[in-house]
Amino acid sequence: MKYYSTNGKAPIADLHKAVVKGLAEDRGLYMPERINKLPQDFFNNIEKMSFQEIAYTVASSFFGEDVDPDALHDIVYDTLQFDCPVVNVKDNIYTLELFHGPTLAFKDVGARFMARLLQYFIKQERPRVGERSSGMNKHKEVNVLVATSGDTGSAVANGFLGVDGIHVYVLYPKGKVSPIQECQFTTLGKNITAIEVDGVFDDCQALVKNAFMDAELNEHMKLTSANSINVARFLPQAFYYFNAYARMKEKLSNHTSNLVMCVPSGNFGNICAALFGHEMGLPIKRFIAANNANDIFYKYLQTGKYEPKPSKQTLANAMDVGDPSNFARIYDLYGKSHEKITSIISGATYTDEDIKQTMRECYEASGYILDPHGACGYQALKDGLKDAEVGVFCETAHPAKFKEKVDEILGIDVEIPERLEAFMRGQKQSVAMTKDFADFKTYLMKQ
């Protein structure tokens, strides 16, 4: 499969290059040149298949031309060592719980899949004739740099943990990530180095961007990024939606002609994967993108104008995005047509006050504990479902990840799952760094 850039000015790439590079040379996002339709037979029998079996079929359709079938099977089954259940919350509203991965984040799937796919491609790279052999393996390693405000760092660090040939540097702002999140990437050791930057998230991101642009540093070590624009990170999220359809078919005894999927969205990678699934034939009637107060996409749907803004801080902070990077993919997927986009996706936007009220209402009415991100999804279905429609929203985070907020809003004591507790018992290790690029560069040059 070939991949083109959404900006149309970069050379066509193969999957290997798209995964290693992440972003195209013209700063556009890679798009597959074709989206294969899956056979009707697959959808007729999907409810008899497991999450892993479904995912392997979907993965083969995207990546089958470029990855050996046994290796791809291994990557999918290694990535999905957990389930992704659908739960009825209230009446015709269901939730797809995406938080059963190792760090309780839906990003676990893309992070692990990308780590294993990158490893597969690195192993294929034979040393070229005349290549300087320094004798130090470190220089042959691929180094992943990732800036995080919390969730991405933990998913990426855990996804890449123990994957040989790859070293990960997680840059995070000192004192600005929650204690639970910090434990998830500072206690791992092995091939994961946590770098605590004396600054804010934007400083971390600037350090990473500067590192990619520094010629001397790139000569010294092989650098790549693992953020959500990478095709290997966002596409595997399509697995979730095929699984949701299968599980809903079971629950509704095949009466699935009016299914609506609602995705709490920030950078729009997750919903974009769902839309790719739809293009592959997944029978979902329509989609809702639920936003917090960062309403850039919502406004685009209303006006046809895409106007990025600085992000606003909200209770659902993983969705605090003022210029969603995957908008470019959605725009491209539908031929830049506002009419096509609004025919398949609608929007919703909620303030922090709305989110709190929704969490309380849902808890009182059903006992289900929403996290602030999932709350946007639930409310968008409550507000937007039409008669005879059945809605499924993604619960994108386990409520314990936002324990302080959830406890305060609902007046309860959310139980912390054993998996999270285990991280909190680990020994924190990090490298202190200033926000000055010269310091960061000196540090990397010594690695």
Ligand SMILES: *Cc1c(COP(=O)(O)O)cnc(C)c1O
């Ligand atoms: C990353 C994240 C989102 C937003 O997902 P996008 O793919 O960026 O739209 C929503 N909720 C949670 C909890 C997240 O971590």
